[in-house]
Amino acid sequence: MKDNSPRDLEQVVIIGSGPAGWTAAIYAARASLKPLVFEGAGSRTMIPGGQLMFTTEVENYPGFRDGVTGQELMMEMRAQAERFGTRILTEDIVDVDFEQRPLVLRSSQGREVRTEAVILATGANAKWIGLPNEERLAQSGGGVSACAVCDGALPAFRDRVLAVVGGGDSAMEDALYLTKFAREVVVVHRRDELRASRIMADRALANPKIRVAWNKVVLEVLGEGEITGLLLQDTVTGEKSELAVSGLFVAIGHTPNTGFLEGKVRLKDNGYVEMPVPWRTHTSVPGVFACGDVMDDYYRQAVSAAGTGCMAALDAERWLAHGGIAAAAATAAGH
Ligand code: NAP
Numbered sequence: 367m368k369d370n371s372p373r374d375l376e377q378v379v380i381i382g383s384g385p386a387g388w389t390a391a392i393y394a395a396r397a398s399l400k401p402l403v404f405e406g407a408g409s410r411t412m413i414p415g416g417q418l419m420f421t422t423e424v425e426n427y428p429g430f431r432d433g434v435t436g437q438e439l440m441m442e443m444r445a446q447a448e449r450f451g452t453r454i455l456t457e458d459i460v461d462v463d464f465e466q467r468p469l470v471l472r473s474s475q476g477r478e479v480r481t482e483a484v485i486l487a488t489g490a491n492a493k494w495i496g497l498p499n500e501e502r503l504a505q506s507g508g509g510v511s512a513c514a515v516c517d518g519a520l521p522a523f524r525d526r527v528l529a530v531v532g533g534g535d536s537a538m539e540d541a542l543y544l545t546k547f548a549r550e551v552v553v554v555h556r557r558d559e560l561r562a563s564r565i566m567a568d569r570a571l572a573n574p575k576i577r578v579a580w581n582k583v584v585l586e587v588l589g590e591g592e593i594t595g596l597l598l599q600d601t602v603t604g605e606k607s608e609l610a611v612s613g614l615f616v617a618i619g620h621t622p623n624t625g626f627l628e629g630k631v632r633l634k635d636n637g638y639v640e641m642p643v644p645w646r647t648h649t650s651v652p653g654v655f656a657c658g659d660v661m662d663d664y665y666r667q668a669v670s671a672a673g674t675g676c677m678a679a680l681d682a683e684r685w686l687a688h689g690g691i692a693a694a695a696a697t698a699a700g701h
Pocket residue numbers: 494495531532533534535536537539556557560561562563617618619620663
C-alpha cells in the first residue's frame with residue numbers, strides 16, 4: 367500500500383482539490399517537489415474535487431470536443447497528479463500557523479504538518495437558496511444550476527423560459543448570457559431595487575428578452591425529474607404565484623473557503639484571499655501562494671482556476687529555488 371504520510375518537512379503542501387489544486391499538484395510533482403495534497407474530507411464545503419463534482423456536463427473545458435462530466439474531469443486530474451508522485455490525504459486543513467517557519471498546518475484528523483511552502487486552492491462555494499428540490503435537481507442535472515456559463519448552452523434550455531434568482535451583477539450577467547439561448551429570462555429578485563452596478567442593470571433591463579419579477583422569493587422549486595416551475599411569494603403582499611420555467615439559475619453570490627485563514631493571511635473585504643502582486647500568486651505571507659476560486663471572485667471558471675494552479679506551482683518552485691524560508695528569514699532580519 368502507498369505511504370502518503372507526511373514527511374518531517376514537506377516542500378509544498380496543496381490545500382484543495384479542484385482544477386486549481388490538481389493543476390498545481392501536477393506542476394509541482396513534475397518539478398520533483400513531491401507535493402502533498404489535502405483533498406478535503408468530504409464536508410459540504412470541502413468536497414474532494416470541488417465545485418465541479420456538482421456539475422454534470424462540462425462543455426467549455428478545452429480538449430474535450432464532446433464534453434466531459436465534472437466528476438470524470440476531476441478524477442482524471444487527480445490520477446494525473448498521482449502519476450507524477452503526488453501524495454494525497456482525504457482530510458481538511460482546519461488550522462494554520464504561518465507565523466512559524468516552517469509553516470505549520472493542522473488537519474481534521476489531528477495531524478500536524480510542517481512545510482516550506484503552501485498553495486491555497488480551497489475554492490469558493492456558490493450560495494444556494496436552500497430548498498430541498500433545488501439541491502436534488504441541481505445534483506441530478508434536472509435543470510437547476512449555479513453556473514449559467516457552464517450550463518446555459520445545454521439543449522434543455524434552448525428556446526425555453528428560464529429564471530435567474532438574484533439582483534447583483536452575477537444575476538445580470540447570467541441573465542444576459544442566457545438570452546443567447548432562452549426564449550425569455552425572468553430575473554427573480556427579493557426587493558424592488560437591484561444591487562447590480564448601474565451599467566449591468568441598465569443593460570439587462572434594456573434587453574427585450576429579460577423581465578424582472580420584483581419583490582419575489584422562491585418558496586419551492588417544482589418538478590420531479592426536471593424542473594417545471596417555481597412557487598413564488600411576493601415579499602410585500604405575501605401573495606403566492608407559480609412561474610413556469612424550464613431552468614433555474616441561482617446567482618446569489620459565492621462564499622470563499624477561507625474561514626480557517628482569517629487572521630493568518632490577508633483577505634479582502636469579501637473574504638477572498640488578497641493577491642498583492644498582479645499576475646502573481648503570492649499572498650501576504652512569504653511562501654504561501656493562492657490559486658483558483660479562493661482568490662478569484664471574478665472569472666470562476668475551471669480553466670482559469672487550472673491556469674492559476676499552474677502559476678502557483680511555478681511561483682512556489684521559484685520561491686523554493688531562491689532559498690525559500692532561509693531567504694525570507696534573511697529578508698525579515700534585514701540582511
Ligand atoms: P452580490 O453582489 O452579493 O449579490 C447577490 C444578490 O443575490 C443580491 O441581489 C441579493 O439580494 C441576492 N440574494 C442573496 N441571498 C439571497 C437569497 N437567499 N435569496 C434570494 N436572493 C438572495 O453577489 P454577485 O452578484 O455574485 O456579485 C459579487 C461581486 O462580484 C460583486 O462585487 C459584483 O459587483 C462582482 N461581479 C461583477 C461582475 C461584472 O462586473 N461583470 C459580474 C459578476 C460579479 P439583496 O440585493 O436583496 O441583498
